Amino acid sequence: MKPIEPARRHFLQQLGGVAGAAWLNAQWPYIAAAAQHAHEAVQAGNPTHFEVFTPAEAIEVTAIAARIIPTDEQPGATEAGVVYFIDRSLKTFASEDLPIYKEGLLEINRDTSKLFPDVKLFSAATVEQQDRVLAEISKDQKPPQRARRSVIGRSPDFFQVILGHTMMGFLADPEAGGNRNYVGWKVIGRDPAHTFSPPFGYYDKNYPGWQPVNTAETGKK
Amino acid sequence: MTDSKVSYKTSDEVDFVIIGSGAAGGVLAKELSTNGFSVVVLEQGPYLTENDFSHNEIKILNEHYLTNNPKIQPTTFRPTPQDKAVKQPALVYGRCVGGSSVHFTANFWRFHEIDFNERSKIGEIPGTGFTDWPISYADMEPYYTKVEWEVGVSGRAGASPFDPPRSKPYPMPPLPVKSSGVLFENATRKLGYHPFPAPMAILSQPRPGRSACVACGFCLGFGCEVGAKSSSLASVIRTAEKSGKCEIRPNSYVHKIEIDKNGRATGAVYFDAKRNTHLQRAKAVIVSANGAETPRLLLLSTSPQFPNGLANSSGLVGKYLMPNSGVVAMGVFEEPLNDYKGYAVSRIVHDFYELDKEKLGFYGGAGFDARFDITPVAFTSFGMPPGTPRYGSQFKKILQHNFVRTMEIFGHGTSLPIEANSFSLDPDVKDAWGLPALRMTYSDSPNDLKFMEWMKDRAMEILDAAGAQTKWHMPIESNKFAFHLLGTCRMGNDPKTSVINPDHRTHDVPNLFLCDGSSLVTSGRGQPTMTIQALAFRAGDRITALAKRGELHG
Numbered sequence: 001m002k003p004i005e006p007a008r009r010h011f012l013q014q015l016g017g018v019a020g021a022a023w024l025n026a027q028w029p030y031i032a033a034a035a036q037h038a039h040e041a042v043q044a045g046n047p048t049h050f051e052v053f054t055p056a057e058a059i060e061v062t063a064i065a066a067r068i069i070p071t072d073e074q075p076g077a078t079e080a081g082v083v084y085f086i087d088r089s090l091k092t093f094a095s096e097d098l099p100i101y102k103e104g105l106l107e108i109n110r111d112t113s114k115l116f117p118d119v120k121l122f123s124a125a126t127v128e129q130q131d132r133v134l135a136e137i138s139k140d141q142k143p144p145q146r147a148r149r150s151v152i153g154r155s156p157d158f159f160q161v162i163l164g165h166t167m168m169g170f171l172a173d174p175e176a177g178g179n180r181n182y183v184g185w186k187v188i189g190r191d192p193a194h195t196f197s198p199p200f201g202y203y204d205k206n207y208p209g210w211q212p213v214n215t216a217e218t219g220k221k
Numbered sequence: 222m223t224d225s226k227v228s229y230k231t232s233d234e235v236d237f238v239i240i241g242s243g244a245a246g247g248v249l250a251k252e253l254s255t256n257g258f259s260v261v262v263l264e265q266g267p268y269l270t271e272n273d274f275s276h277n278e279i280k281i282l283n284e285h286y287l288t289n290n291p292k293i294q295p296t297t298f299r300p301t302p303q304d305k306a307v308k309q310p311a312l313v314y315g316r317c318v319g320g321s322s323v324h325f326t327a328n329f330w331r332f333h334e335i336d337f338n339e340r341s342k343i344g345e346i347p348g349t350g351f352t353d354w355p356i357s358y359a360d361m362e363p364y365y366t367k368v369e370w371e372v373g374v375s376g377r378a379g380a381s382p383f384d385p386p387r388s389k390p391y392p393m394p395p396l397p398v399k400s401s402g403v404l405f406e407n408a409t410r411k412l413g414y415h416p417f418p419a420p421m422a423i424l425s426q427p428r429p430g431r432s433a434c435v436a437c438g439f440c441l442g443f444g445c446e447v448g449a450k451s452s453s454l455a456s457v458i459r460t461a462e463k464s465g466k467c468e469i470r471p472n473s474y475v476h477k478i479e480i481d482k483n484g485r486a487t488g489a490v491y492f493d494a495k496r497n498t499h500l501q502r503a504k505a506v507i508v509s510a511n512g513a514e515t516p517r518l519l520l521l522s523t524s525p526q527f528p529n530g531l532a533n534s535s536g537l538v539g540k541y542l543m544p545n546s547g548v549v550a551m552g553v554f555e556e557p558l559n560d561y562k563g564y565a566v567s568r569i570v571h572d573f574y575e576l577d578k579e580k581l582g583f584y585g586g587a588g589f590d591a592r593f594d595i596t597p598v599a600f601t602s603f604g605m606p607p608g609t610p611r612y613g614s615q616f617k618k619i620l621q622h623n624f625v626r627t628m629e630i631f632g633h634g635t636s637l638p639i640e641a642n643s644f645s646l647d648p649d650v651k652d653a654w655g656l657p658a659l660r661m662t663y664s665d666s667p668n669d670l671k672f673m674e675w676m677k678d679r680a681m682e683i684l685d686a687a688g689a690q691t692k693w694h695m696p697i698e699s700n701k702f703a704f705h706l707l708g709t710c711r712m713g714n715d716p717k718t719s720v721i722n723p724d725h726r727t728h729d730v731p732n733l734f735l736c737d738g739s740s741l742v743t744s745g746r747g748q749p750t751m752t753i754q755a756l757a758f759r760a761g762d763r764i765t766a767l768a769k770r771g772e773l774h775g
Contacts (some may be wrong), residue, residue: 007487009398018362042456057337067612067613068612069612069616069617070614070617072614072617074617074621076537076617086677089279093279093280093283093284093633131613132224134612134613138611138612143555155759163611163612164602165599166612167601167602168278168283170277171276171597171598171600171601172277172278172279172597173275173276173278173279173391174600174659175277175280176277176278176279176280187617187620187621188597188600188620188621188624188625189557189559189621189624190561190624190625191562194437194438194446195278195435195436196435196436196437196438196563197397197436198397198398198399198400198436199400199430200400200436200558200559200560200562201399201556201557201558201559201560201625202400202401202557202558203400203403203404203554203556203558203564204397204398204399204400204402204403204558207398207403210377210380210398210417210418212379212380212404212417212611213382213410213415
């Protein structure tokens, strides 16, 4: 969702012309309200201080998230403001995970020193060293299984927890406090608009329209 | 926000108290109130409306905004009655006005003739409770039509050669095809099947007070901001309230049905939002609380007359749980599908609706669709090919390439009714109100596991024929989590082998009715809500007739 821009308004008016004024009238208040809500949430976001992390912890979280979704020619966790999302989450819906972070961040610095005795903090390690540390602490973990549909699970393991939170902070609706300026969605190709019309993708362009199969040929009833 | 035109006192003896406002409860509220009866609907969840909805997956999914919350409503699971149940999330259902119809995908397939009389056609299946329904497709047809026109279903009549007879076309054309639909249509035609536009409870044209679908995407799990998804909330609940005879009372958690010394229901006992207890008096009680909470409420409602739970003389309350068999295969294609836009499904096949048991060596029937319903956050866990790194540069590159190029082939099918598969009260775990938690006992039968393997092979063939560059499937294993809550207070003529009669009246309590997924005798081919609503429209007629003949008071 994003604020209704002139182009989008124009698009809606075009649709209104096709489908009739009733269509536009019926949906306009809803879309406007939803878009406005998201807009306000996004405006209100982008905090610059932390609620639960100390500055030192925030630096480590930022460093870990930056290896989970690195910045390359495209934005990564850092640009999406993942550390702010996680900080806010630990104050709100994920508050029970706070002890896992407090302990996990100490642990990851110890693990870093174990592998690289001269390095005291994960954030002070080189990128290559950081990747080694993460590979080490995640090597025995099984990926989650999606039996039939998506259920976001929860794991007590620190790396699993920060991995999940980083994905959320990168890819969830900016209303939740991450995915700043929709950078996560830009990376994966999701248009933040809330109204679409066909063709949606490559394969439904030039669709000729549905035609029945000749059932006599195939011998079906 | 509530705009009920009427409110009743708990001491008022209303004509009907309905427990649950979902797919069935909403329809019954509308039917009975517009027939002139006074109705109170007690809904355990909040009264949310379009302005409360969003597609913020943290708020909606992680914080259980629309659904049962395992933090306050823990559940337990065990594979068999011999196992000790373990505390874990075992099921999901809608916990708000409109119930699960608020967050569902909105596939709206009618059941076919075979769903009602399959036992007679293929014979006994030992070790199961597989049986015919006491009603037929012909009994249901007028009500399927009523659902399509009253709640709003888009589709194309006559498009599938396997469709059962219908008395009227759909009220509006199908939704536009998606890229997944085109790939699926071409692939299934190549394989000799008969793809057709999916019937969906989503408006392709506006209705008074409701927008046509704006194709925002991600229906499953979320409420529709524009009222295009034909939930009970967006459709029948509003009509019920306009009747001036129906009060929707949210945040009302019913935990007991009160019974008098003559064995008749006198009302429903519930906690309000502040956990104060009330008794809403009523001449008759209808439970539409879903296939888990309906049996739980009956099992909680013990009394000297009904020591094993209310309406449970058969001992079958909570048993024969059928969650539907399902398989998912996924494929990545060369060009972007952008299938996150739109609705989940635009094309389906029913060529596998009646499989040949003798030839294949198992019983089953299925429908397949092509879809994409995995939100971005969930996609990082559940949407990537096996072997993809979980994080880092390579992960990011694959994520970036795949999100817009992935689709799922989803096979939906029958579950056999097995008596041990059930919902019951956990002896140890309690919910936040101190009441026994739901315990699910479930193992897929060997038959259903074979059937799922077979479905998986078909799904993979379809992806092949569609030209997927990469394809894989979700593991085939026995379900430990239920989305479809079916069969747990089954309908039948014999009080020894069923809980309700064909009028949805319990065999044991003359003014107590059950109508929801629990009423189903067989599971259908994986899309039950249309049938739950058709049953509710039919029950509305049957119960009205009984009330008008004075048979609810006799």
